[in-house]
Amino acid sequence: MRRNTILLATMAIATIGTTTQSCLAIATSSVGLTVIKQILLGGINKGLNIFSNKDSFLANQLIDAALPQQLKDINSTLQKVGLNSLVQKEKDYIARAAAFTVDTSRPILNNAVNSLTAEDATRIIQGGSGAATKILRERTSEQLMAAIAPKVDAKLNEFGLVQTLNSALAGTNILGSIFGGQNSNNLATNAVSRFAAQQMVNGLFNIIENHEQQNSTTILNSLGGMK
Template identity: 25%
Template sequence: MLRRQFVISTLALTLAAPALAQGFGRLSQGDARSGIRAALDTASRLATERLGRPDGFFADPAVHIPLPRNIATLQTQLRRVGMSGPVDDLELRINRSAEAAMPEAGRIFTDAVQSITLSDAVSIVRGSDTAATDYLRGRSESRLTGLLRPGMESALTGSGAYQAVDAVEPQISRGQNMLGGLFGNRSATGSLRDIVTDHAVSRAIDGVFHYIGLEERAIRQDPVRRGTDLLRRVFG
């Protein structure tokens, strides 16, 4: 028992060194976990609010969702002859769908950060500037994908993106024009709706984690972003 208490105390002192140096007092493992949770709550909230606004994805080069590769190839070819309008509209609708899915993503992240354990928090506090973001992505991406997909399907339906997909699906299936040549036999990869949905979900999650990482880095490095005494103690 004494050995265990000594190890815990030594670890807590190691974590607390930066805070002690700035006069914030001793940092406990519980403080570390609470601080990481608070930081990720803040980072994920700011990220999803930013991306959930109109043009949050579409007008931001860092996270803009392009069309899946084969459709993008078609888009480029049609643009050369001034006929890319319908495909461009599909790209816009996909990005609008990602923006509409952000409130659901925010709720998922809020639930996910509550699973961080004491030992996880210790490693994260001592880790890189995006250690919390990397942890969250590594532990939750598969689950997030599964949970976010229905919301994205709903958003794609509401935005009209699926209607745009359905408009070209028969042409692709019949292979009567350039679309058929580009896509060929798609039976092994699923329906075009599935391809678009999987692509949209994957890129939307990439975008969210991109900004969660930026927010975490800012919280760690910028005292102004550490708006609470707890965050100042953890990252000070």
């Protein structure tokens, strides 16, 4: 009886090992890698479609959650002094600027996805939920920031946001408290463009990751039900 139990346990372990190896083999095959790429590209398209529409951008909670703390502090201060309309205008301008980053962001992200390898697929499968987006973020976030920040800055200046914030914050020490004791209006208004670009990059990855998680069942099914 004991010998039978040990034999069954050994067979079970061997089966699990074989199943895991089979799942990884499928994952790193052209089929498994294609599924992962399609899901990531779907998330990218979803995010950039949202960026293309100002109202969709403003209404998206994943983008709102990506707002940098410094910009939250500026907005909170403006609201406290009765300038809520300026905060709304700032958000509107940032949403409008986001549309001008779509054509720049798309090839960077698509190229990174299409460059994924079998080794990446193994890391994604072993990494669990959100691992594919994590790899994509690691490989593109700095490039995205460098590419879109100048476009965001140009658009926000074109819309007059920088000048408006300068006027609203002139003669205050608000910026010093937010930026570590440096009392410079120009420092903050120039940084607003950088903060806006950070929100766009992080918000986009939030959308891609959410899309990946929503489609995790598709990944598992393509790998034969691997958990």
